[in-house]
Amino acid sequence: MTTARAFPFVLHVDLDQFIAAVEVLRRPELAGREVVVGGRGDPTERAVVSTASYEARERGVRSGMPLRVAARKAPDAVFLPVDGPHYLAASEEVFAAVRDLGLVVEVLGWDEGFVGGDTDDPEALARDIQAAVLGRTSLHCSVGIGDTRVRAKIATDFGKPQGVFRLTAANWVEVMGHRPTADLWGIGARVSARLATHGIRTVSELAAASPEVLVGEFGPRMGAWYGSLGRGEGSAEVDDTPWVARGHSRETTYQSNLVTGDEVREAVRVLTDQVLEDVGREGRPVVRIGLKIRYAPFFTVNRSRKLPATTSEPGPVHAAVQGLLADHLEEGREVRLLGVRAEMTMPQEGDAVERTPVRGRV
Numbered sequence: 001m002t003t004a005r006a007f008p009f010v011l012h013v014d015l016d017q018f019i020a021a022v023e024v025l026r027r028p029e030l031a032g033r034e035v036v037v038g039g040r041g042d043p044t045e046r047a048v049v050s051t052a053s054y055e056a057r058e059r060g061v062r063s064g065m066p067l068r069v070a071a072r073k074a075p076d077a078v079f080l081p082v083d084g085p086h087y088l089a090a091s092e093e094v095f096a097a098v099r100d101l102g103l104v105v106e107v108l109g110w111d112e113g114f115v116g117g118d119t120d121d122p123e124a125l126a127r128d129i130q131a132a133v134l135g136r137t138s139l140h141c142s143v144g145i146g147d148t149r150v151r152a153k154i155a156t157d158f159g160k161p162q163g164v165f166r167l168t169a170a171n172w173v174e175v176m177g178h179r180p181t182a183d184l185w186g187i188g189a190r191v192s193a194r195l196a197t198h199g200i201r202t203v204s205e206l207a208a209a210s211p212e213v214l215v216g217e218f219g220p221r222m223g224a225w226y227g228s229l230g231r232g233e234g235s236a237e238v239d240d241t242p243w244v245a246r247g248h249s250r251e252t253t254y255q256s257n258l259v260t261g262d263e264v265r266e267a268v269r270v271l272t273d274q275v276l277e278d279v280g281r282e283g284r285p286v287v288r289i290g291l292k293i294r295y296a297p298f299f300t301v302n303r304s305r306k307l308p309a310t311t312s313e314p315g316p317v318h319a320a321v322q323g324l325l326a327d328h329l330e331e332g333r334e335v336r337l338l339g340v341r342a343e344m345t346m347p348q349e350g351d352a353v354e355r356t357p358v359r360g361r362v
Contacts, residue, residue, distance in 0.1 A: 251339030
């Protein structure tokens with residue numbers, strides 16, 4: 001039975017340096033060392049950092065950074081390969097421990113989730129969660145408390161590491177008002193720069209911004225959404241309905257650039273086969289395909305296309321992906337990364353479908 005309802009408090013549980021911490025648990029000798037996880041664990045290869053221990057972060061290593069750059073910043077770091085199945089298993093143990101407290105849990109990824117807080121003492125509940133997770137998995141987590149999901153998510157950063165922080169309407173302006181808009185969950189550097197062209201640089205300025213200005217810049221849906229973010233508004237609902245994949249994707253960064261069109265087309269065919277294998281386990285037809293091409297040195301193109309008809313057959317999917325490639329491949333330009341995505345029909349209520357495990361941010 002699943003539950004979806006609003007709670008007096010929403011708690012955001014975020015595992016501290018999750019992937020690095022899991023690796024240290026199975027290699028205790030790495031405790032206190034600079035640990036970087038990414039790719040195949042070889043800093044000479046093309047790959048990016050999935051996560052870094054706090055010790056490596058002090059050296060300037062960050063998620064998404066090329067491993068080669070990380071190796072220059074932290075030459076004494078231990079580099080390890082990504083082990084998705086192991087992290088998924090650890091994540092499942094974490095959130096099983098939280099559910100065993102009788103709580104409603106909405107998993108967002110390997111290392112984070114929302115928890116419904118039907119309590120007058122959310123700090124005590126947060127500490128109970130931390131103790132349960134630590135006792136079962138030996139992993140530490142931080143907990144943000146909010147009266148909306150937005151505030152709970154942002155609060156977690158103030159509690160890291162291993163802490164608890166409450167952010168509600170009562171202290172929103174005091175804590176967040178003077179901060180730059182980029183500190184808000186859902187506003188990145190590009191959106192922040194666009195806001196700045198209208199003189200909107202802080203959270204308080206965004207909260208007070210004219211709806212006409214925001215709608216004019218971002219459209220009716222996103223303009224209203226950004227305005228609500230400035231006020232910390234939003235849903236307080238937590239939904240533990242099992243997550244169902246909307247699609248599957250595969251991508252590869254090639255150690256040597258693909259030079260010819262034939263090489264690119266064959267590589268896309270291989271990726272499409274891999275995606276179709278993932279989709280086949282879901283038992284749902286494909287409705288849309290996507291293609292990602294990253295040219296050397298680092299220019300990326302993302303394109304997608306709806307299929308003329310939903311299909312579970314590989315032939316039409318291959319044809320659609322290759323057609324998209326033909327429309328957007330720039331012959332003569334070297335390619336360093338390719339990605340293929342297939343989106344599926346979503347199941348109707350009551351349908352028997354295989355639930356796909358939540359995947360982490362690697």
